[in-house]
Amino acid sequence: MNKMVFAAAIAALSSSLALHSPVAEAATMQPVLDDADVAKVVQVAKQALAERHAKGCIVITDADGMTIFFQRMAGAYTNCNAAATVKAKSAAQFQLPTDDLYAQLDKQSQLHILAVPDMSPLPGGMPLKVNGVVVGGLGISTPDGNVDTPVRSEERRVGKECRSRWS
Numbered sequence: 001m002n003k004m005v006f007a008a009a010i011a012a013l014s015s016s017l018a019l020h021s022p023v024a025e026a027a028t029m030q031p032v033l034d035d036a037d038v039a040k041v042v043q044v045a046k047q048a049l050a051e052r053h054a055k056g057c058i059v060i061t062d063a064d065g066m067t068i069f070f071q072r073m074a075g076a077y078t079n080c081n082a083a084a085t086v087k088a089k090s091a092a093q094f095q096l097p098t099d100d101l102y103a104q105l106d107k108q109s110q111l112h113i114l115a116v117p118d119m120s121p122l123p124g125g126m127p128l129k130v131n132g133v134v135v136g137g138l139g140i141s142t143p144d145g146n147v148d149t150p151v152r153s154e155e156r157r158v159g160k161e162c163r164s165r166w167s
Contacts, residue, residue, distance in 0.1 A: 031130045033062065038069050041128070045140060049073070049147075056142035057084035063134050065089035065118075077143045084141035086118050087125030087148075092137030098125030099149055124148030 033041075038060055045058045057080035060069040065088070072081055087098050094101055102121030105111050114121060123145040128136040140148045 030063075030133060031135050033060065033068065033128065033136045041138060042069060042071065045138070046073075049140070049142070052147050054142045054144065054147045056140060056148075057081045059084040059088040059139040059141075060128070061085075061088040061092050061137045061139075063092055063136055065092050065137065068136070080141040083120065083122065084124070084139035086120040086139070087122060087141060088137040088139030089118055090120045090137070091125035091127045091139065092134055094119075095127050095129075095134045097127070098139075099123040101125075122148075 041060060042058060049056060049058075055073045055075040055077075057070070057072045057076055059067060059081070062068050067085060067088070070081065070085070090098050090101060096104060098121055102114075105113055105121065113119070124140040124142075126138045127134045128138055142148055
């Protein structure tokens with residue numbers, strides 16, 4: 001019985017110390033995408049795709065590259081979900097638009113990194129930032145990369161709307 005009481009006391013002490021640590025406070029201070037932000041990004045992406053008469057996949061990840069939104073439009077090409085997901089993950093984790101990622105790797109003679117699973121330098125990925133801090137990634141995938149990049153640039157408009165709430 002004393003062992004259980006002691007274990008409970010240690011657990012309570014550990015959790016109270018964790019709640020007051022600077023690391024825990026820093027983690028809770030970073031802005032994150034909420035449902036309203038995700039809805040704004042998705043709305044702009046769908047509108048931009050419709051204007052270009054394109055169908056594809058839209059993926060939004062959190063800053064760690066974990067998918068928080070996915071949609072495959074009716075009539076989208078096979079496997080666009082995988083392409084959009086790696087674009088969103090890459091943009092969030094490397095904190096660069098994916099079409100800039102290839103140029104950066106080439107400039108640094110690091111093209112071998114392209115062999116890393118779940119990474120893509122293809123057009124259509126964009127980090128979502130608030131005050132310079134990456135809070136997520138957006139991935140758009142259609143059959144034509146020339147469509148993905150203009151759609152991605154439309155998302156900058158949404159970032160400005162969300163930024164006013166996050167500031």
